[in-house]
Amino acid sequence: LGGLSQAERAALLDEMDLYYRLGTSLRNVRSSAKRIASHVKSLRSYARADREKRTDVGVEEGLEESLMLLNHKLDDIEPVRAFGSVPTITGFAGELNQVWTNLLSNAIQAMAGTGTLTVATSAPDSSHVQVAITDTGPGISPADLERIFDLHFTTKEGRVEFGMGLGLTITRDIVERHNGTIEVASRPGETTFRVTLPVSGVDATAIERKD
Structure with missing residues (x-):
């Protein structure tokens, strides 16, 4: 900046600051656009749920x-991904996404804005894939656990509610239509839902849509 007057240096610095702020705004716009595109992709998976074909998922x-769809609800909840190397399964991607969204939504609601949400995948044997969703909420009482998959059941604390319009009864129905199982284990400070599904090629012919 040598050779410039104080006024010229001030004007140049102001212009540089303007370019910096414009660049930051453009980066924010690009980042927001990417997030919106991801949300649209997630929503499309639900829109096609009623007309999709069975595929490897x-x-x-x-x-x-x-x-991604539930990111705005996380607040101070820390999501932890513990993804193992697992094979694909055969089924309807949109229906399975409804299962994941319902279970994740319930877990987020249980923690009331703070805690740890752990999402893990594993292959317990050569024929199955398992998804475990664990929250650090207050837990579910043994009495409530016995009724947790009953239609429209909720606890008075609101621990078990509907996610994206689906109850846990329908979640279980979707899992069972994919020849899978769903289990829940809970204690104070920790609740885990485990979904076990057959890998591609195992009992795949038995999976049918329920229209």
Whole structure:
């Protein structure tokens, strides 16, 4: 800046600051656009749920889409991904995404804005994939656990509610239509839902849409 007057240096610095702020704004716009595109992709998976065909599905992709869809609800909740190397499963991606979104939504609601949400995938054996969703909420009482999959059941604390318009009864129905199982274990400070599904090629012919 040598050779410039004080006024010229001030004007140049102001112009540089303007360019910096414009660049930051453009980066923010690009970042927001990417987030919006991700949200649109997630929403499209639900829109096509009623007209999709059975395909090979990667569970991690569906979990990521559901996490993106619920990102605005996380507040101070820390999401932890513990994804293992798992094979694909055969099924309807949109329906399975509804399962993940419902379970994740319930877990987020349980923690009331703070805690740790752990999403893990594993292959317990050569024929199955397992998804475990764990929250650090208050837990579910043994009496409530016995009724947790009953239609329209909620606890008075609101621990078990509907996610994206689906109850846990319908979540279980979707899992069972994919020849899978869903289990829940809970204690004070920790609740885990485990969904186990057959890998591609195992009992795939038995999976049918329920219209």
